[in-house]
Amino acid sequence: MKRIVAALVFAGALFGLMSIALHKNSSDITPEERLKELYARKIKPSVDHSIFPQLKKKFKRPQEVTAACISCHNGRAAEVMHSTHWNWERTEYIAGKGIRPLGKKNVLNNFCIGITGNEQSCNKCHIGYGYADAKFNFNDSLNVDCLACHDNTATYTKAVGGAGMPDTSVNLSEVARHVGKPERTDCGTCHFFGGGGNNVKHGDLDKALFDPTREVDVHMASDGEDMQCVDCHTAEKHQMLGKMYSVSSMNRNRVECERCHTSMPHSDDLLNKHTLKVACQTCHIPTYAKVNPTKLHWDWSTAGRLRNGEPFEETDSAGTDVYMSIKGSFIWGRQLKPEYVWFNGTATHYLVGDTFDPSKPLKLNELFGGYDDPDAKIYPVKIHRANQIYDTQYKYLIQPKTVSNRPGDGGYWKEFNWQRAAEEGMKLVNLPYSGKYGFAETEMYWPVNHMVSPKEEAVKCTECHTRENGRLAKLGGFYIPGRDYDPTVEWMGTGIVALTLAGVILHGGARIATRRKRKESK
Amino acid sequence: MKKEYVYRRFERFWHWTQAALIIFLGLTGFEIHGSLRFFGYDQAVRYHNMAATAFLILIAFAIFWHFTTGEWRQYLPTKKNLRAQAEYYIFGIFRNAPHPTRKTVLSKLNPLQKLVYAGLKVLVIPVMVLTGLLTMFYRYPQRYEVLSLNISGLRVIAILHTIGAFLLVAFFIAHLYLITTGNTVTSNLKAMITGYEELSDEDEKKDAPLPTPETGEATV
Numbered sequence: 001m002k003r004i005v006a007a008l009v010f011a012g013a014l015f016g017l018m019s020i021a022l023h024k025n026s027s028d029i030t031p032e033e034r035l036k037e038l039y040a041r042k043i044k045p046s047v048d049h050s051i052f053p054q055l056k057k058k059f060k061r062p063q064e065v066t067a068a069c070i071s072c073h074n075g076r077a078a079e080v081m082h083s084t085h086w087n088w089e090r091t092e093y094i095a096g097k098g099i100r101p102l103g104k105k106n107v108l109n110n111f112c113i114g115i116t117g118n119e120q121s122c123n124k125c126h127i128g129y130g131y132a133d134a135k136f137n138f139n140d141s142l143n144v145d146c147l148a149c150h151d152n153t154a155t156y157t158k159a160v161g162g163a164g165m166p167d168t169s170v171n172l173s174e175v176a177r178h179v180g181k182p183e184r185t186d187c188g189t190c191h192f193f194g195g196g197g198n199n200v201k202h203g204d205l206d207k208a209l210f211d212p213t214r215e216v217d218v219h220m221a222s223d224g225e226d227m228q229c230v231d232c233h234t235a236e237k238h239q240m241l242g243k244m245y246s247v248s249s250m251n252r253n254r255v256e257c258e259r260c261h262t263s264m265p266h267s268d269d270l271l272n273k274h275t276l277k278v279a280c281q282t283c284h285i286p287t288y289a290k291v292n293p294t295k296l297h298w299d300w301s302t303a304g305r306l307r308n309g310e311p312f313e314e315t316d317s318a319g320t321d322v323y324m325s326i327k328g329s330f331i332w333g334r335q336l337k338p339e340y341v342w343f344n345g346t347a348t349h350y351l352v353g354d355t356f357d358p359s360k361p362l363k364l365n366e367l368f369g370g371y372d373d374p375d376a377k378i379y380p381v382k383i384h385r386a387n388q389i390y391d392t393q394y395k396y397l398i399q400p401k402t403v404s405n406r407p408g409d410g411g412y413w414k415e416f417n418w419q420r421a422a423e424e425g426m427k428l429v430n431l432p433y434s435g436k437y438g439f440a441e442t443e444m445y446w447p448v449n450h451m452v453s454p455k456e457e458a459v460k461c462t463e464c465h466t467r468e469n470g471r472l473a474k475l476g477g478f479y480i481p482g483r484d485y486d487p488t489v490e491w492m493g494t495g496i497v498a499l500t501l502a503g504v505i506l507h508g509g510a511r512i513a514t515r516r517k518r519k520e521s522k
Numbered sequence: 523m524k525k526e527y528v529y530r531r532f533e534r535f536w537h538w539t540q541a542a543l544i545i546f547l548g549l550t551g552f553e554i555h556g557s558l559r560f561f562g563y564d565q566a567v568r569y570h571n572m573a574a575t576a577f578l579i580l581i582a583f584a585i586f587w588h589f590t591t592g593e594w595r596q597y598l599p600t601k602k603n604l605r606a607q608a609e610y611y612i613f614g615i616f617r618n619a620p621h622p623t624r625k626t627v628l629s630k631l632n633p634l635q636k637l638v639y640a641g642l643k644v645l646v647i648p649v650m651v652l653t654g655l656l657t658m659f660y661r662y663p664q665r666y667e668v669l670s671l672n673i674s675g676l677r678v679i680a681i682l683h684t685i686g687a688f689l690l691v692a693f694f695i696a697h698l699y700l701i702t703t704g705n706t707v708t709s710n711l712k713a714m715i716t717g718y719e720e721l722s723d724e725d726e727k728k729d730a731p732l733p734t735p736e737t738g739e740a741t742v
Binding site: 262263264269270272273275276371372460461462465466467478479481482483484485486489490492493494496497499500501503504507508510511514518 | 554555556559562563564567568611615616617618657661662663666667668670674675676677680681684685687688689691692695696698699702
């Protein structure tokens with residue numbers, strides 16, 4: 001009896017201690033709740049621009065607005081003119097190539113290829129007025145377009161083919177009187193439409209983010225935190241935090257989830273341990289292009305077909321372009337699982353004039369990293385594949401002239417003549433063109449960072465820890481429990497277990513069979 | 523024949539707890555390995571880690587018990603009767619031949635058992651514990667970040683752990699069957715439950731080959 005009492009007391013004490021240790025104070029505010037509270041506070045500026053006399057006039061030219069802005073915000077234009085948004089290049093170290101200026105100004109991509117010769121059209125998205133060719137004056141502060149980013153009326157747009165000038169429909173005076181902190185409508189006008197249409201380039205930057213639900217983006221949800229781009233892409237002196245590896249190569253100035261969420265955001269250490277090798281985005285962005293399709297493949301080699309001498313377009317049943325005479329054929333995708341790569345924050349970049357081996361796909365911006373690299377983690381990426389024009393003799397990519405500003409200037413989108421487009425384009429980048437062109441396979445790597453899902457939607461354990469068709473099935477060279485095994489060990493282990501089982505059954509059977517005989521002999 | 527107190531209370535507690543833990547570790551472990559699905563992956567990992575911790579505590583007590591009671595000597599492998607024991611399982615058992623090794627309180631294990639159990643204790647279990655601990659703790663969350671031991675991946679560790687797991691499954695199957703090879707089909711099982719077993723008392727002294735461990739107040 002005594003013993004039973006003692007055992008019960010001991011068990012009770014143990015249970016009591018355990019429940020004290022495991023008890024979580026319910027009044028404790030979690031870090032996540034603290035963040036929600038912080039970003040739920042929407043600050044209304046106390047300044048009302050609509051009553052400033054400087055803005056109460058009729059603006060005819062956009063440069064007049066800039067002058068008005070600078071008259072109070074003096075010095076700010078100079079900050080803007082130091083930014084990548086303005087210069088479209090920054091000095092970057094590229095492994096194996098050294099220190100180079102890198103940016104939209106000089107890199108080639110595998111969408112519309114490059115801006116050289118095509119500034120009139122591409123530079124619609126430059127935050128300046130009149131960047132129509134390489135002769136643009138980057139030192140004239142009156143060409144800074146303040147409104148592109150600071151318009152709070154959601155009515156400001158730039159003219160198609162206008163080299164950054166506002167569309168004639170814009171009421172400059174009205175917009176000038178309603179300026180403020182950049183909103184999603186400002187950033188999205190360019191960043192959601194890169195590559196010539198909605199969600200073409202990134203896949204995770206889509207017009208759906210103008211007014212997203214929680215399922216599309218848990219941070220920006222209009223019915224939730226309603227965060228703006230600049231809540232994460234903060235800026236000091238007009239230098240925005242964040243950059244994309246399509247135009248940069250160094251591990252700096254990145255927006256990181258950890259800045260708010262820390263590197264151990266889960267209450268469960270089993271999950272926290274994953275952060276050593278797995279980026280937040282990998283689990284928390286299970287799919288991208290959630291609402292509208294993104295371009296996955298662009299085949300320039302089919303461009304130039306004409307009907308009755310006229311260019312045409314073909315769309316699929318959903319109304320998405322699948323063929324355009326000016327651009328070629330496209331493959332689009334929606335609600336896509338990303339591909340996964342090791343990434344340490346540095347990348348290499350194809351530079352104009354680099355030669356390559358056309359027999360295998362050319363990676364325009366290869367992301368570096370591997371399991372053994374302590375700085376690398378697994379990241380989700382969109383890989384955009386393309387067939388694009390290159391010089392078959394000199395073995396480098398061609399910068400074609402696509403946009404046509406006047407008849408006979410070689411612009412492919414008017415003349416549909418690759419020879420002429422290549423000749424004129426290569427002249428502008430100061431490289432010889434052999435006269436022979438072909439189409440080479442290229443790949444571009446786009447880390448997927450936006451469209452973070454609610455935590456309930458996060459990638460489940462067995463989507464990676466599985467033998468067949470897991471998300472990380474293609475990522476070799478390291479061991480994942482549940483995915484990997486040694487075939488020999490598996491085969492021999494199963495064999496030993498099977499032999500043991502067979503031995504036991506045979507032995508037991510023999511004992512049963514000989515039982516009667518044994519009994520008799522007894 | 524005489525009824526003897528063969529397995530004492532701690533020994534039986536240890537045996538059955540260990541049995542339950544190994545079965546549970548096997549189920550959860552092979553789910554983590556990708557061979558079966560039962561608990562759900564994350565639960566399997568959590569349960570496997572909990573059971574592993576419980577197993578470690580049990581091992582600590584068991585080691586203490588083995589050394590304080592001197593029972594560890596039971597497992598010292600011997601060549602004596604090894605061949606006879608093997609021949610018994612291959613031939614004798616079908617002819618009603620007597621067990622070549624007489625089970626006594628002071629020598630509970632036959633030479634084959636000694637060999638196998640010693641192998642488990644000095645090789646399989648330590649390898650499982652070591653590789654298991656490495657898998658659990660090669661990454662260790664600190665206050666603000668997750669740190670890691672400088673290992674070049676889990677592959678070798680995990681494969682050793684898998685080899686051990688297969689060996690334990692094979693052992694488990696053989697063990698279940700060999701229970702039935704005692705004096706009667708159920709006598710071994712009853713002994714491990716109640717502690718008591720009918721042991722033949724003839725020539726006990728002659729057949730107890732080992733140095734006598736100091737077993738204290740073993741018998742009733």
